[in-house]
Amino acid sequence: MTSDNGMPAPSDAAAAASRVNDFVIKIANVNGTGSASANGLLMKSLFRMGIPVTGKNFFPSNIQGLPTWYEIRVSRDGYRCRSGQVDIMVAMNNETYADDLAEVAPGGFFLYDATWPRDSQLSRKDVTIIGIPLAGMCNEHFDQARSRILMKNVAYVGALAALLDIDMAIIRQLLNETFASKAHLVDANQAAIDLGFQYAQEHFSCPLPLRLEAMDKTAGHIMIDGNTAAAMGCLYAGATVGAWYPITPSTSLMDAFKSLCERYRVDPDSGERRFCIVQAEDELAAVGMVVGAAWAGARAFTPTSGPGISLMSEFIGFAYYTEVPIVLVDVQRVGPSTGMPTRTQQCDILSCAFASHGDTRHILLFPADPHECFELAVAAFDLAERFQTPVMMLTDLDIGMNDWMVPELTWDDSYLPDRGKVLTAEELAEMPDFHRYADVDGDGVPWRSLPGVHPNGAYFLRGSGHTERGTYTENSEEYQRVLDRLERKFETARHALPAPVVETSADAQVGIISIGSCDGAVREARDLLAGRGYALNYLRVKAFPFSDEVEAFIAGHRRIFVVEQNRDGQLRRLLLMETQATRQQLNSIRHYNGMPISARDIVEDIGRALSQEAAA
Amino acid sequence: MSFIRKPTVTNSRLPKNSLGLTRRDYEGGMSTLCAGCGHDSITAALIQAAWELELVPHQVVKLSGIGCSSKTPAYFMSQAHGVNSVHGRMPSVATGAGAANRDLVCLGVSGDGDSLSIGFGQLAHAMRRNLNMAYVIENNGVYGLTKGQFSASADVGSRAKRGETNVQPPIDPVVTAIALGCTFVARSFSGDKQQLVPLLKAAIRHRGFALLDVLSPCVTFNDHEDSTKSYAYTRRYYHPAIHADFVPPAQDIKAAYDHGEAMPVELHDGSRIVLRKVDEGFDPSDRARTIGFLQDAAKRGEVVTGLMYIQPGQDDLHDVNHTVPGPLHSQPYDGLHPGAEGLRELQQRYR
Ligand SMILES: Cc1ncc(C[n+]2csc(CCOP(=O)(O)OP(=O)(O)O)c2C)c(N)n1
Numbered sequence A: 001m002t003s004d005n006g007m008p009a010p011s012d013a014a015a016a017a018s019r020v021n022d023f024v025i026k027i028a029n030v031n032g033t034g035s036a037s038a039n040g041l042l043m044k045s046l047f048r049m050g051i052p053v054t055g056k057n058f059f060p061s062n063i064q065g066l067p068t069w070y071e072i073r074v075s076r077d078g079y080r081c082r083s084g085q086v087d088i089m090v091a092m093n094n095e096t097y098a099d100d101l102a103e104v105a106p107g108g109f110f111l112y113d114a115t116w117p118r119d120s121q122l123s124r125k126d127v128t129i130i131g132i133p134l135a136g137m138c139n140e141h142f143d144q145a146r147s148r149i150l151m152k153n154v155a156y157v158g159a160l161a162a163l164l165d166i167d168m169a170i171i172r173q174l175l176n177e178t179f180a181s182k183a184h185l186v187d188a189n190q191a192a193i194d195l196g197f198q199y200a201q202e203h204f205s206c207p208l209p210l211r212l213e214a215m216d217k218t219a220g221h222i223m224i225d226g227n228t229a230a231a232m233g234c235l236y237a238g239a240t241v242g243a244w245y246p247i248t249p250s251t252s253l254m255d256a257f258k259s260l261c262e263r264y265r266v267d268p269d270s271g272e273r274r275f276c277i278v279q280a281e282d283e284l285a286a287v288g289m290v291v292g293a294a295w296a297g298a299r300a301f302t303p304t305s306g307p308g309i310s311l312m313s314e315f316i317g318f319a320y321y322t323e324v325p326i327v328l329v330d331v332q333r334v335g336p337s338t339g340m341p342t343r344t345q346q347c348d349i350l351s352c353a354f355a356s357h358g359d360t361r362h363i364l365l366f367p368a369d370p371h372e373c374f375e376l377a378v379a380a381f382d383l384a385e386r387f388q389t390p391v392m393m394l395t396d397l398d399i400g401m402n403d404w405m406v407p408e409l410t411w412d413d414s415y416l417p418d419r420g421k422v423l424t425a426e427e428l429a430e431m432p433d434f435h436r437y438a439d440v441d442g443d444g445v446p447w448r449s450l451p452g453v454h455p456n457g458a459y460f461l462r463g464s465g466h467t468e469r470g471t472y473t474e475n476s477e478e479y480q481r482v483l484d485r486l487e488r489k490f491e492t493a494r495h496a497l498p499a500p501v502v503e504t505s506a507d508a509q510v511g512i513i514s515i516g517s518c519d520g521a522v523r524e525a526r527d528l529l530a531g532r533g534y535a536l537n538y539l540r541v542k543a544f545p546f547s548d549e550v551e552a553f554i555a556g557h558r559r560i561f562v563v564e565q566n567r568d569g570q571l572r573r574l575l576l577m578e579t580q581a582t583r584q585q586l587n588s589i590r591h592y593n594g595m596p597i598s599a600r601d602i603v604e605d606i607g608r609a610l611s612q613e614a615a616a
Numbered sequence B: 001m002s003f004i005r006k007p008t009v010t011n012s013r014l015p016k017n018s019l020g021l022t023r024r025d026y027e028g029g030m031s032t033l034c035a036g037c038g039h040d041s042i043t044a045a046l047i048q049a050a051w052e053l054e055l056v057p058h059q060v061v062k063l064s065g066i067g068c069s070s071k072t073p074a075y076f077m078s079q080a081h082g083v084n085s086v087h088g089r090m091p092s093v094a095t096g097a098g099a100a101n102r103d104l105v106c107l108g109v110s111g112d113g114d115s116l117s118i119g120f121g122q123l124a125h126a127m128r129r130n131l132n133m134a135y136v137i138e139n140n141g142v143y144g145l146t147k148g149q150f151s152a153s154a155d156v157g158s159r160a161k162r163g164e165t166n167v168q169p170p171i172d173p174v175v176t177a178i179a180l181g182c183t184f185v186a187r188s189f190s191g192d193k194q195q196l197v198p199l200l201k202a203a204i205r206h207r208g209f210a211l212l213d214v215l216s217p218c219v220t221f222n223d224h225e226d227s228t229k230s231y232a233y234t235r236r237y238y239h240p241a242i243h244a245d246f247v248p249p250a251q252d253i254k255a256a257y258d259h260g261e262a263m264p265v266e267l268h269d270g271s272r273i274v275l276r277k278v279d280e281g282f283d284p285s286d287r288a289r290t291i292g293f294l295q296d297a298a299k300r301g302e303v304v305t306g307l308m309y310i311q312p313g314q315d316d317l318h319d320v321n322h323t324v325p326g327p328l329h330s331q332p333y334d335g336l337h338p339g340a341e342g343l344r345e346l347q348q349r350y351r
């Protein structure tokens, strides 16, 4: 609702409080209109003002013309999950006006392109309507059709700069950096910013009660998506072979790895490349290539998503049984089947833990944000080689493709890849009788040889029953000896995996166990619940098989809420299978509609359960 | 039953190659295939070819899928590393191994079931990438290991041992490979070692993907009357269109050939394949004509053998990728990442 003079009328709720650095801006757009760069500019401006922000992109499985949203949470307290409400909607898609308006929280604002005025239809008494003729201004100012479309997005950033009090010098600086060598683009973008800014300044009382103020909370942090960070991890781990078949939401991981390799691993004189990336014909081939490369001695990996894991399963079991160190990154998306490929879920926990037929169990790593994607990607290669087995890092679309504020990545130059037990030519020369699958050291981890190194190391890697020598067998005892050693190896690995994150407060008897990208929502939920008088301890698993710390946490809590993003409570089921936890002890909090979980999704359920318990 | 070791009989009178290795040194475990299986003859030819080529055994990798044919890498070159992978997926494993270490001599052994049904896609894409490997299909028209079902290479009208007649048209790996742009395509017969050994040598030396389809009768499930992949049928309709000889780099062609129309084709390492036409209507450098020739012969029921098509000098996977020489796994780690300082610099753009 705007007042006669175009100034926002004070609406009841908004008047109540002016909120600084604590609200959600959501931008509704049409995909294919280039809004990503405008949204990036907006995000980065806030980040450079020192204010914690996270950006989440909700996009369709489509290339052009369908609705898309970008949600920015501004949180002075540093909360990283969705808040569960929208305070400022920038509505650039008239097809979704009605829904977008309905989503705005009471007291919020609805900014739309008033080139085609709709004030009469956009009627909500508790929401302030801000109409700005973005397209009109840009059509007047810019000649080319494409820049008219692109620039109206930049213009809303300008309008928000006025309405929210964004530092214009930072915007200018970002434009200079982005379009460094193209002065005309800096000018065009700046012009669009100014159009929006001036219009807002002239027509509305700026800033709004929801506004920004510079802070110092982003120092030492970066804004990055998980796929890029994971790709950096693969680079630093020294992976030289990558094979992949494109699948959302994992594709940008290999794109990033490729451009990193092109930047750091091409000889400037000869043009020779110290890496080999193969776009496979499908996921079966992608993982087969990784198996071949890892067997031949290279660090090799493949990024994929759920459908890819299904296709790769036969080879994953092969690598488990033949003890080939492969690394997979599963950027999970909504299933089953094709599901909703551009939405997020944590739905492959069970299928990855037991991928393939026969008795197979795999090492899984669960990063919670891009920072951990980097660290755990490096760890994945070390663990795979140390334990000669597949290691799967499970992220999800939310971590992989969204923009997260995380502590700067750091690197220790003394790091060297842990290649595990690999025999050298000299060692093999002294070893006329090489037993590929014997437990020489009593830890279940055998010694391996690489092809091309020494004839004494030669053996025939086979998925069929094999002896400790690696030779074919159908003898029960010989077969079982190898299978039992594999179990011992898994047990050794259990003690060597990244430890869970445990946060305990006082002597709470109730706890939360969660995983991956639920982390932000769980943290905020704990704070909110604490406000209601419920103290809950927290453990976030970072790896499977579960360590003793997980077991101890379970033993130490009367009641545990397992928070995860899938329908079937896969983490809970895995905990029931693999630990001493009882069914009564583990309560399930599940969120699986494809949108990243928010604190609200957790607080309501846990709050209700605990108050029922108190009443009983 | 566990691994069967052959008795090691040292016979100092056996001839040695320049590495000081006898043919024995290129042998493997004892075969467990049916007596008379064509696959065993191919194994023998491979041992001969490897010995003659003086391959350094541990620099060879033997890869296979699943099937009786795919078991055979256990029966030759026990000093070579090998992978008995999963059914139909050997080409991808070979691609990865080759990508990781371009110095390995990559030798694939597969069956018609492994290659033309479950693994058809991977085979096609390995050819398309011109992966540097020799790929042998031990073709018997059936799935031996699962007891005699027709494979995709079974001819129309061929009768299975259990009585049913195949009515679906066969997939001819040779015609398919030529059509897909494979750079070396040959066919031979397990019973013709004279022809097979030089073809194997040439296939191994060819830089790029070399497909060698070898008819290899399954004595247990497909060697009866009314089978078109039996020893009797193959011998009867055997039609060598071209004879190929392999000449190592240092040798003179004239010494090997003193008569007949010889056509030498030079390979990347200076070795040569010398082709002698047996059939006038045939030209192994002309794709379209060769396909026509093969299809006409197939209509007559003839089994045309020899080096069917060759195109040396094409870029392989690593040429296209511009990969550094040597195995990727021995690249110094320092050259693979920009270190702590580089990471700091790289993150500037994420601020
Ligand atoms: C995924 C999978 N499906 C089916 C099988 C069963 N199987 C084993 S060998 C084979 C056919 C092998 O035929 P071919 O490659 O022609 O080999 P041959 O035994 O005739 O030499 C089949 C179907 C398997 N091992 N794996």
Ligand code: SF4
Residues within 6 Å of the ligand: B032, B033, B034, B036, B037, B038, B039, B068, B069, B140, B144, B145, B217, B218, B219, B220, B221
């Ligand atoms: S079943 Fe056929 S293919 Fe298999 S070993 Fe026996 S003869 Fe050879």
Ligand SMILES: [Mg+2]
Residues within 6 Å of the ligand: B067, B111, B112, B113, B138, B139, B140, B141, B142, B143, B144, B151
């Ligand atoms: Mg067969």
